Amino acid sequence: MLTKSKIHQFTERVIKDSDADMTTVSIAGEKEALTRFSNNEITQNVDSIRYTFSIRCVYGDRVGVVSGTSLDFKNIKRFLETAKQIALNQRTGKKIYPLFEPQQYKTCKGYDKGTEDVTPQTRADMVKSAVKLCAKEKMSAAGIMSNAAMLYAIANSKGLFAINENSNATFSITAQTKNSSGWAEDSQTSIKKLNVMKDAEVAVKKAKLSKNPKSAEPGKYTVILEPAAVADILSFLSYTVFNGLRFAEGRTFLSGKMGERVADARINLYDDPFVDGIGGIPFDMEGFPKKRLTLIEKGVFREIPTDRKVAEMLKLENNGHSLGADDEWGPLPLNLRLETGKSTVDEMIKSTKKGILVTQFHYVNILDPMKTLVTGMTRNGIFLVENGTVKHGLKNLRFTQSIMDALMNTEMVGDRAIVQSGGFGGGFSVPAMKVRDFHFTSKTEF
Amino acid sequence: MFKLGNLAIETAKHYGADYADIRIIETKNEDLNVRNGKVSADYSQTLGFGVRVLYRGSWGFASSDTLTMEEVKKVSKEAVLIAKASNTLQAAKVRWAKEDSYKDHWFTPALKNPFRIPLEQKLDLMLKIDEILRKKPEIRVSTVEMSFQNIRKWFxxxxxxxxxxxxxxSGAGYSVTSVGNNDMQVRSYPASFGGQYYSGGYEIVEQMELLQNAERVREEAIELLTADECEEKVSDVIIGGSQMVLQIHESVGHATELDRVLGYEANYAGTSFATLExxxxxxxGSPIVNLFADSTIPLGLATHGYDDDGVKAQRWDIVKNGVLSGYMTNRELAHKINDTRSRGCSRSQGFSSIPIIRIANLSLAPGEWELDDLxxxxxxxxxxxxxxxxxxxxMRLNFQFGCEIGYEIKNGKKGRMLKNCSYQDITPEFWGKCDAICNENHWDLWGVINCGKGQPGQRAEMSHGSSPARFRKVHIGIGNKKR
Incomplete structure (x- = not known):
């Protein structure tokens, strides 16, 4: 990736060459290498570096935004001229907030140089060892081994300059038999923390255990959701109930409920970019310092993300969650952290008379944002739990469930969280959960 | 550009590649958005290249956004090194289907270059629509969008x-969010998630009747707030053309991508029930169901001269008289169904992405019914x-889709408006329940601009043509109150 000084030089040059009243430059860069495998062989192997820059020029109350990919100084004047034309060709203006002065930020840990520089041969060797284990069990393996580095920088004509770097190594594997599959994934800031053999073993074990699955009838069940399954549904809360603008406009489940009990008392949910490995950025997309938020405390709704516009609407402080000066989507919590509880997954299973253990969900989508009603399928390992033990694999089921109802019906929270970066400031940290009355609404054939 | 392209090929061959290709891609986008009267205008331009090589039957790919001779050489060498690493875990060599070589210049027919239409003219139309949409207090959010893209690609x-x-x-559309009665509802025009898109110029936007429909759409969004909820039950359904797009896309398009069928997407997007046997x-589906893929169809978002494997555009059957008859293929996998030539479905998001199999323009052939008669x-x-x-x-079997709006049909008459409509079924069972399809008077192509697939993730665009169709005894209103 480019060095901090090269990024700084580019932003300084843009600001120097601009004749706008206000100029802001942001740069997102990603170096990503990924080895993909299926049917026990490498099928795709790619390496790319991408930069995207965005220039925002304000003339009076008119704004022009341009973006491009090449950080070449010779393009700057052309882009600035286009931004000016866009701004000056608008007949109506809008409210313009002043640019922020230089700020102080806390540090987000999450960059490892060695992870950025992993070679294709190292990735191939890691994949080979995992595939060998699956092949030995007569299973077909598919997955990825990737390493990436990401940077995000913002600078403005008031002298603000902020930059943050993250790295990520991910290994993901699906082991498949004729009628079952098992899955495991690990995502870390450093490749040294990955254990691909352990992941392969988990995937193989799940595939073995779910062989010859039986059908379960749709209905309400107690479910034990492994962390990946929790992440699959909890992530929807970010843009539905915790979108600051939607909240202010009365368009979320939580509108008008601040200070009210909205979840079981075991639920403590934060927006926390400072968790190691979550991929957080300590500032928002206007360069304002990001504050850690307590969204739900002991089941009570406490805080909502704001930017300047939403803060004004709600008469709250700006807590640094802007998605950009001209954003119309609304400030979001990008780093949801569900606080761990005290229970292991084994204890959840042992305490369950009849229930379903879920590895992960697939293709979850929102049906009714006001009710937080989502639907999706189970995937890669779903098991019947009876009288405290895992009995056998089940054919996959579709659920149609309100997420906030699930948080209210939570009976146990896991003692270990997975932490995963979603790239460019996004990511989450969630443990397993045991939830009663989880609604499965139809079944499928495998 | 072709000079740089040939330099990449020579370099890759020099380092041992048996096959190499390069795509140099320049992309221009203009995205305009008016939300509650506030304008956002974003213009972007990208330029770069991706080099793909086969070394002893294994793939390597590398890309860069720096278009110099030195960088082209460096990246081409890097692609070969990656292919050599891939070669260390190879079950079988890639078999690359034959295709003629072409020297050609192909372009989308477009009457009015949207990038040359004054910004003010485009924003004027958008602001007029926005004004109509926000005339009632129940409308909390109105969003009007226009988006234009021009891709120049040297292969x-x-x-x-x-x-x-x-x-x-080119594309445009709008949506409104209404709030009231302890509810929130959305209505869009001409389609949801950004509107309607076609390949072509600004003339497309001018023909969309955007202003003429704004008042109706606003009133429907308000009426939905107090409309009855679609009860959970088993019922006959008539699915409108814009919803059929998603039905075709998800339950036929992805299911017939040959790489999915063969397990290449098993860890991410999934596999398919439509296996080779x-x-x-x-x-x-029922015998009246005919679905065809067509990369030559006018106005389609996946309409082009050649795919990213250099294969000439074609039209072919996917489902013929209700029987599975074809797949989306590329040059690497065509031989798996004993085809000697690829169907030309290999596409990538841009210069930094490797081409993978993507859904072509895929359409349901029109039937014989007038909608009123149906x-x-x-x-x-x-x-x-x-x-x-x-x-x-x-595996593309169990699906559940939600729709913005519904109407009860009783004794052959369209009745009360219904909200929170959804339906769920199993793919071949559902298509087997199709007993009527409307004719060409009701048929249109609808653009999909947000199709995601692959790791690293890639976005692709394609169109699906359909007219409204009827399906018997379908589970609807999932999660709503039962009768």
Whole structure:
């Protein structure tokens, strides 16, 4: 990736060459290498570096935004001229907030140089060892081994300059038999923390255990959701109930409920970019310092993300969650952290008379944002739990469930969280959960 | 550009590549957005290249956004090194289907270059629409969008092809969010999630009747707040054209991507129930169901001269008289169904992404019914349209889709408006329940601009043509109150 000084030089040059009243430059860069495998062989192997820059020029109350990919100084004047034309060709203006002065930020840990520089041969060797284990069990393996580095920088004509770097190594594997599959994934800031053999073993074990699955009838069940399954549904809360603008406009489940009990008392949910490995950025997309938020405390709704516009609407402080000066989507919590509880997954299973253990969900989508009603399928390992033990694999089921109802019906929270970066400031940290009355609404054939 | 392209090919061959291709891609986008009267205008331009090589039957790919001779050489060498690493875990060599070499310049027919239409003219139209949409207090959010894209793509391969394609697409649409009665509802026009898109110029936007429909759409959004909820039950449904797009896309398009069928997407997007032993035998739907892929169809978002493997555009059957009859293929996998030539479905998001199999323009052939006659012929049912939500399992069997709006049909008459409409079924069972399809008077192509697939993730665009169709005894209103 480019060095901090090269990024700084580019932003300084843009600001120097601009004749706008206000100029802001942001740069997102990603170096990503990924080895993909299926049917026990490498099928795709790619390496790319991408930069995207965005220039925002304000003339009076008119704004022009341009973006491009090449950080070449010779393009700057052309882009600035286009931004000016866009701004000056608008007949109506809008409210313009002043640019922020230089700020102080806390540090987000999450960059490892060695992870950025992993070679294709190292990735191939890691994949080979995992595939060998699956092949030995007569299973077909598919997955990825990737390493990436990401940077995000913002600078403005008031002298603000902020930059943050993250790295990520991910290994993901699906082991498949004729009628079952098992899955495991690990995502870390450093490749040294990955254990691909352990992941392969988990995937193989799940595939073995779910062989010859039986059908379960749709209905309400107690479910034990492994962390990946929790992440699959909890992530929807970010843009539905915790979108600051939607909240202010009365368009979320939580509108008008601040200070009210909205979840079981075991639920403590934060927006926390400072968790190691979550991929957080300590500032928002206007360069304002990001504050850690307590969204739900002991089941009570406490805080909502704001930017300047939403803060004004709600008469709250700006807590640094802007998605950009001209954003119309609304400030979001990008780093949801569900606080761990005290229970292991084994204890959840042992305490369950009849229930379903879920590895992960697939293709979850929102049906009714006001009710937080989502639907999706189970995937890669779903098991019947009876009288405290895992009995056998089940054919996959579709659920149609309100997420906030699930948080209210939570009976146990896991003692270990997975932490995963979603790239460019996004990511989450969630443990397993045991939830009663989880609604499965139809079944499928495998 | 072709000079740089040939330099990449020579370099890759020098380092041992058996096959190489390069795509140099320049992309221009203009995205305009008016939300509650506030304008956002974003113009972007990208330029770069991706080099793909085969070394002893294994793939390598590398890319860069620096278009110099030195960088082209460096990246081409890097692609070969990556292919050599891939070669250390190879079960079988890639078999690359034959294709003629072409020297050609292909471009999208477009009457009015949208990038030359004054910004003020485009924003004027958007602000007028926005004004109509926000005339009632129940409308909390109005969003009007326009988006234009121009891609210039230079393709060179080691088999002698030199192809330049100039692709243009234009789109527009709007949506309103109404709030009241302890509810929130959304209505969109001409389609949800950004509107309607075609390949072509600004003339497309001018023909959309955007202003003429704004008041109706606003009033529907308000009426939905107090409309009855679609009850959970088993019922006949007539699915409108814009919702059929998602039905075709999710339950036929992805299911017939040959890489999915063969397990290449098993860890991410999933596999498919439409496996090879079913080819040319499996009853995918009722005998009136005919679905065809067509990369040459006018106005399609996946309409082009050549795909990213350098294969010339074609039209072919996917489902013929209800039977599975074809797949989306590329040059690497065509031989798996004993085809000697690829169908030309290899596409990538841009210069930094490797081409993978993507859904082509895929359409349901029109039937014989007038929509009025179809409604008259339906005793009890629900008409649903405009997609709101979608979900389908990893083998493309169990799906559940939500629609923005529905109407009860009773004794052949369209009745009360219904909200929170959804339907769920199993793919071949659902298509087997199709007993009527409206004719060409009701048929249109609908653009999909947000199709995600692959790791690293890639976005692709394609179109699906359909007219409204009727399906018997379908589970609807999932999660709503039962009768």
């Amino acid at each position: 060179v391969n080691s088999q002698g092809s030199e192809i330049l394609q100039d692709l243009m697409r 079913k080819y040319k035998k499996f009853k995918y 409604i008259k012929d339906t005793k009890n049912g629900v008409f649903m349209d405009t997609n709101k939500s979608w979900s389908i399992d990893q």
